[in-house]
Amino acid sequence: MNITFKNNEESIKAAVTHAEPTATLAPSYVESIKEVFHELDDMIGLEKVKELIYEIYALLQVEKIRQEMGLKVNHHVYHMVFKGNPGTGKTTVARIVAKLFQRMGVLSKGHLIEVERADLVGEYIGHTAQKTRDLVKKALGGILFIDEAYSLARGGDKDFGKEAIDCMVKMMEDKHSDLIIILAGYPEEMDLLLESNTGLPSRFPIKIEFDDYSINELVLIAAKMAAERDYTLTTETISRLKDIILDEKLDETVFSNARFVRNVIEKSIRHQAVRLMSKPTKLSKQELMTILPKDMSVIEENIKPDNNIPNIPQVNKSVI
Structure with a gap:
């Protein structure tokens, strides 16, 4: 191996x-x-x-x-807490863990059920317990991944979120042999969640911290995302990308890491398409693949086509 x-x-x-x-x-x-x-x-x-x-x-x-x-x-006990900012790979790692545990014989199915507060918390007394039980049953044989799990403890003792936690803890004991629950969310908020219920820390003994990616790691992630779509980034484009990432890290309290980079790449691909449509000559394979610095922007710019773009033929609806 x-x-x-x-x-x-x-x-x-x-x-x-x-x-x-x-x-x-x-x-x-x-x-x-x-x-x-x-x-x-x-x-x-x-x-x-x-x-x-x-x-x-x-x-x-x-x-x-x-x-x-x-x-x-x-x-x-393999229940886990994933602490990290958005876009740090928590959900992807949870899917890999589910596969590993299934192939090792710990879980019978190895599927991942991803939920959040709205999926667990009901609208009236008794509704929350039923919704939580149903989702836990659906996750049996795999992993129940609760994103932004700290939101379950935000409303205090009278909030239905506490009822969801209590119901989940009970079912963890009853179904412990073929179920893993992963609580995920921001680091500080997850610490507060664990402090809100004295029984939670011992029931979630595995705690994994997902650090923010460095700028160089985010560039590698961007290059990988682009390559998977048959695009390439020039040296100048990578330099432009580093500047964009640095600006975003400085401006935002919570940086969305790989999620932010993915959005930049997807916008760049759209901007590149508009730029290429303005070229009067036949496009080469290299042109179709290359993302230039001018294509890369954080905001969605209102790019207007110029007069060189050919008119798109209208579809003859009578033959459809």
Whole structure:
């Protein structure tokens, strides 16, 4: 298994030897695990997150080997708290964790149900408990991912959000063998949520912090997004992108990280299309692929086509 996490490399290499095909580990099983880690390793940055996910994998693998050798296997709780700003990869990592746990035999299905406060909280007494129970049942065999989970504790003791938390905690105990719940949200607000209920911290023992991406990591993410769409960024375009990211980081209290970069790339592609339509000559493959600095803008500019753009032929509706 080729895992290229930067830190703790030697111990990772040593642990990976347990994942080679043996009498108890079929080649197909090993390949499926490799696919999951390749997907995780392909994400830009997140080194601390990757290390912790690998620690969980190593624990699961060793527990499996201990069980085969007749040793005691301890019961572990895998409910998690993901703390980080928007666009730091929380939902993507949750999907990867679901796949990993399914292939390791911890979860029977490995699907991800993503919800927020409005999905859990009802409008009258008893409605919240029913909605929460229904969603937990739907998530059985996989992961229930609650985004902006801190909003459940904002209304105080009389708020229906507290009822959702209480119902969820009870069902976590009843359905612990085939369900993982992940609470996600801003770091400070998630700390307040855990403090609001004395039983929550012990029920969510795995806490993962998703740091904001550096400017260089965001540039790599942008280049990857562009390449996946068959676009390229010139050196000058990358320089322009760095300036845009820096300005946004300084201006915004909460920076949306990869989400912001994705929006910039998508707007740049639209601006490039308008620019190319103004060219009177036949477009080359390179022109179609290249994003220039003039294409890159944070705001959605009102770009007017010039007179060189040919008229688009009208569709003859009579033949439709």
